Amino acid sequence: MTSEQFRTLSLDLRRVAKEIPLSWGHVQNNRYDNELKHYCNIFAIMSLDELKTIIDSFDNDHKSYYLRRWYLLRCADCDEYLFYINPNVIHNPNRFDKEWDIKINGHLLFDIKGTVIPQSMRGDISQVINSPENVIQFYYDQQSTGVRYDMQNRLFVVHHSMVDLRREFYLRCAWGSKASIYQRFAERAEEIKFFEYKGCTTTIIYIIETEKNKVQYMIAGLDPFLQSLTY
Numbered sequence: 001m002t003s004e005q006f007r008t009l010s011l012d013l014r015r016v017a018k019e020i021p022l023s024w025g026h027v028q029n030n031r032y033d034n035e036l037k038h039y040c041n042i043f044a045i046m047s048l049d050e051l052k053t054i055i056d057s058f059d060n061d062h063k064s065y066y067l068r069r070w071y072l073l074r075c076a077d078c079d080e081y082l083f084y085i086n087p088n089v090i091h092n093p094n095r096f097d098k099e100w101d102i103k104i105n106g107h108l109l110f111d112i113k114g115t116v117i118p119q120s121m122r123g124d125i126s127q128v129i130n131s132p133e134n135v136i137q138f139y140y141d142q143q144s145t146g147v148r149y150d151m152q153n154r155l156f157v158v159h160h161s162m163v164d165l166r167r168e169f170y171l172r173c174a175w176g177s178k179a180s181i182y183q184r185f186a187e188r189a190e191e192i193k194f195f196e197y198k199g200c201t202t203t204i205i206y207i208i209e210t211e212k213n214k215v216q217y218m219i220a221g222l223d224p225f226l227q228s229l230t231y
Helices: 003-018 030-037 047-056 060-084 125-131 134-141 165-172 174-185
Strands: 089-092 103-104 108-116 154-161 195-196 199-212 216-218
Touching: 003 047, 003 165, 030 154, 047 134, 060 089, 060 103, 060 108, 060 165, 060 174, 103 134, 108 199, 108 216, 125 134, 125 199, 134 154, 134 195, 154 165, 165 199, 174 199, 174 216
Parallel strands: 108 154, 154 199
Antiparallel strands: 089 103, 103 108, 195 199, 199 216
16 A cells, blocks of 8 residues: 555545444354455455445345445555554565564564454453453454454454444544554564463554543553553
């Protein structure tokens, strides 16, 4: 992705965020994905308007699923871009390689997973932040089955608004904040005490809206508590 492509896509994702459903409408599954393949390659669609035209004949359940799947794919592209613009980060040129998305300092390989705090854990956010091991175990053990299932090093980017859960996409599109956070992660990567789970090296970047329009973050294994953003 070029800087101009990122600028165009990131602005568009922010613009259309209000049109994306907060839930899948249906559990992630291979069947829905395979049905869409008869109509398009979702990885090649770069605008919401194009996708909406293609899926117009599907029922609402399918539409909700495809809208959210497309949106999260494009957000993932932007997240990866904001990592690999750092000089010590390499992007995997093969987007279908499930092993890694970014390589830091030539030896730290991670698949990036943008996600949210599990619903079952939202009753005590401080516990989630202070005990990342429990959340990591959940993400690995409760991941989708089928072609998505895999075990590899992962960097989980966890979005959560204490203001309103519907503001999830505000955080997913907080590109300026994310650029600063990811730069710090890349620069301090050798200092991070990564977690190990079932042979995988992993950690979490928490991106938390603590008050309306106030974003704080924490890199698990580096930061002892939520950090304020400095520009």
